[in-house]
Amino acid sequence: MEIIPLRQMKKGQSGSIFQVKATGELGRRIREMGLIPGARVTIYGRAPLKDPVAIRVLNTTLTLRNNEAEYIQIEID
Template identity: 50%
Template sequence: MPESLRRLNINEKAKITSIAAGGEISRRLRDMGLTPGTIVQVVGRAPLKDPVALKLRDFILTLRNNEADVIMIEKMENAS
């Protein structure tokens, strides 16, 4: 069942299933490499939980929680 990327804990991995936004934010997220089928892993969070640091495609990307809210994911089993 798809859920928001914001729900992932540190070190959890997931596959992006869709971007639940349109227009500029959707284009911007896709330009950053956040496309359906991409595997992402949460590698850190700021002290106040915003932003979140993600590892994808051999680089680290930080997103604000409002951006992570529109990225739908499926958690990967046995992610470590």
């Protein structure tokens, strides 16, 4: 299994959250959105300039900026 930052995933790619490296307020906000270790995520789409990224997690679509997505490590299946 390969572990990469969520930011590097391509549209349609899926995986499980391995680790959230963010701390403080950003880490709390990311976890409150349901982005916790073990959660399945799928890249749903990207804006024309590649920022932000839309993801599906827990039957919800969320958008994250690339600088936020960099803190989320994904285990690719």
